[in-house]
């Protein structure tokens with residue numbers, strides 16, 4: 001029996017074909033309609049339905065480029081299953097270059113949403129009903145917030161969720177955070193329906209960081225191979241290693257002032273190490289920002305201006321710190337080798 005077409009927002013996509021669909025989401029004040037752009041690739045052969053989405057936070061644009069490159073992969077002609085690619089979920093925020101919606105809500109705190117709620121709640125509800133609920137697996141693409149950058153990392157529930165765990169490990173970036181589910185996030189909603197889901201966090205908002213984009217494209221492909229959606233890679237690559245952090249915390253600014261960072265993203269640090277120094281504009285009253293744990297710097301502020309208590313360095317803790325350090329080093333050298341090729 002022939003495989004059925006895939007249907008999204010009223011469009012039917014026959015097997016072995018692809019389609020771009022503009023899903024109407026709302027109108028601007030001007031009455032101009034606004035759409036969530038979606039591309040569906042419906043394979044000839046049956047398989048999982050993977051949703052890959054970016055910019056649920058409108059200024060986190062590395063994911064937009066990851067999706068664009070994904071859609072150009074020649075291997076998609078041999079896709080098994082269905083890929084739903086959504087480069088920009090929060091179209092309002094993307095246009096305004098902001099994380100939020102026009103009502104200042106965070107779309108990733110609005111799930112599952114409601115048809116009769118506020119704008120955020122309605123957008124979440126529409127995205128969920130028209131798109132998310134069709135997926136059997138989800139990869140949600142993020143970056144650090146504005147002026148903050150993240151070492152490529154995956155956030156996923158790593159306990160009692162073997163399918164999620166396998167996806168997180170397959171993604172192949174050095175650090176996995178067994179991060180708690182944020183209330184109202186897409187990840188929480190998907191996990192509540194037993195849909196395996198991971199969040200990829202890499203780079204900075206409003207930037208294109210190649211070291212975050214290239215591993216993201218490879219990560220999604222690795223997940224698709226794991227799920228049997230793409231043919232196995234016959235080229236011989238060293239298996240990617242990832243270490244699961246057992247917790248993380250932020251080192252904060254001890255005073256108001258100007259930051260001179262010392263630690264770099266990906267650095268291994270020991271409790272008490274100096275991560276940076278904060279002083280007033282004259283260089284008086286200087287204080288050190290100290291690591292509050294042994295670990296790896298997985299996120300940091302790129303803005304040298306800090307108020308007291310400002311989160312400056314995100315340090316992840318590991319049971320096997322040596323292995324985590326090696327995973328980061330292997331990841332960096334692998335990226336550099338590929339750049340030279």
Ligand SMILES: [Zn+2]
Nearest residue numbers: 057060142143
């Ligand atoms: Zn985000």
